[in-house]
Amino acid sequence: MWAVLDPVLTIAILTLVFSGIAHVPPLGRSFTLFFATGYAAFYMYRSTSDQVASAIDANRALLNYPVVRPYDAVIGRIVLQVATLFVVNLLLFGGLWFVVPFEQIDLGPILLASLIAIVLGAGVGASNIVWFHLSSTYQQVWGIINRPAFIISGVFFLPDTVPHPFREYLLWNPLVHVVGLFRTGFYPTYRANYVDMPYIVGLAVFSIVFGLFLIWLFDAKLRESK
Amino acid sequence: MIRLDRLTKAFKLKGETRYIAKDVSFTVPRGSSVGLLGRNGAGKSTLLRLIAGTIKPTSGRIIRLANVSFPLGFQGSFNGSLTGEQNVRFVARIYGHDTDELVNYVQDFAELGKSYYMPVNSYSSGMKARLAFGVSMGIDFDYYLVDEITAVGDSNFQKKCRRVFEEKLQNSDIIMVSHSNAALKDYCTTGIVLEDGLLTYFANIDDAIALHDENMARR
Structure with a gap:
């Protein structure tokens, strides 16, 4: 239930606050749609990385069966997360359609951006299982460093409006690209020229391969509690 | 051996x-x-x-x-948010045992009544142990x-x-x-x-x- 309520409430709060500050959203006419498209993409990454990172601790009891490996818990969590996000997005944008009917959507970039967000999240989450297991200091530090990720991922502004040189710094963040790509599916006139496909696809593939490799490598260590 | x-x-x-x-x-x-x-x-x-x-x-x-x-102990080996019956199904599948047969066997053996269909989180340690014991007895191990x-x-x-x-x-x-x-x-x-x-x-x-x-x- 919280999987649906989290994005809905966040989008509602963003809409309320920002429609008070500004009069027109950076793109289109609806604040709700602008924040929904931004947060949905961000949320897919963030929730997947959080859920996958806790996959093994949540299923620790099941590791008592010798045939169940840490790897299985991770794969299971990823599958569950994909199914959950599918339902969440269906409900979110289905509901949104009644509030602000969007004219036309292009499923191609939307699905591609979703896939990249989930794969990247799963990869980061999988690596973090191992790093969190080895160091609880790192776990704290990760939490602190990632708190502002929401702000610098282009959920409530467009990177096009950010001045040089900060724009270049910002574009190191793969989530900015993912959010941009996701939005092109909802805003037919939006170009998002800054989206660097080889960069984000490469990073997503690298992160998932590296993450699953770490899980496989640290199999024995992960079976023992911290 | x-x-x-x-x-x-x-x-x-x-x-x-x-x-x-x-x-x-x-x-x-x-x-x-x-x-x-x-x-x-x-x-x-x-x-x-x-x-x-x-x-x-x-x-x-x-x-x-x-x-x-698997080692049978007090710490239990169940997913807390699944019901007892669902956990038994899970074990049956990972050990390639007939699912319905094991579910029925454990239902008879563990005598958990309605709790069998409630999340394991709500079980007492005694109930968890009954479930664990039932599951392992339902599968033939050497x-x-x-x-x-x-x-x-x-x-x-x-x-x-x-x-x-x-x-x-x-x-x-x-x-x-x-x-x-x-x-x-x-x-x-x-x-x-x-x-x-x-x-x-x-x-x-x-x-x-x-x-x-x-x-x-x-x-």
Whole structure:
């Protein structure tokens, strides 16, 4: 239930606050749609990385069966997360359609951006299982460093409006690209020229391969509690 | 048959290495049930988990020429948000057992009533132990690994456990951790005493109990 309520409430709060500050959203006419498209993409990454990172601790009891490996818990969590996000997005944008009917959507970039967000999240989450297991200091530090990720991922502004040189710094963040790509599916006139496909696809593939490799490598260590 | 081949298991704690087993080799033949004895923290449960394969040795290996169960203990091996029945289904599937048959067997055996269809999170430790015991008895293993779980539930349930266990012992063996000498004598024929990383194997459980009592008196 919280999987649906989290994005809905966040989008509602963003809409309320920002429609008070500004009069027109950076793109289109609806604040709700602008924040929904931004947060949905961000949320897919963030929730997947959080859920996958806790996959093994949540299923620790099941590791008592010798045939169940840490790897299985991770794969299971990823599958569950994909199914959950599918339902969440269906409900979110289905509901949104009644509030602000969007004219036309292009499923191609939307699905591609979703896939990249989930794969990247799963990869980061999988690596973090191992790093969190080895160091609880790192776990704290990760939490602190990632708190502002929401702000610098282009959920409530467009990177096009950010001045040089900060724009270049910002574009190191793969989530900015993912959010941009996701939005092109909802805003037919939006170009998002800054989206660097080889960069984000490469990073997503690298992160998932590296993450699953770490899980496989640290199999024995992960079976023992911290 | 279960063979420990130069098995070493060590834990590093604050720079100090503690050995559960240090370069231990021996064979547990089929047809004998083993009792594991040792003081608290000697590593009995760890040894059981090593034999089950849920944790890996530091070095050496364990060869299992038998179908070995998962370790049955108080800590439970259930997903708390699933119901008891769903957990049983999960176990049936991972062990390739007929799902409905096992679900029905455990329903009869564990006598959990309506709780069987409630999340395991809502169970008492006794109820979890009943479920765990039921599941493992429903699957045919050559070796049952039992961690201090025989004294579960009320006296009626204990009687039932004993009856089923004795039936199982016709074809299966158990490896059991217990602090109860009576339980060890009842179920086990041979014994292993763990003390300071040394494993001593006795072909007769009474000798193992005698050494363990001696260890306890000494320190």
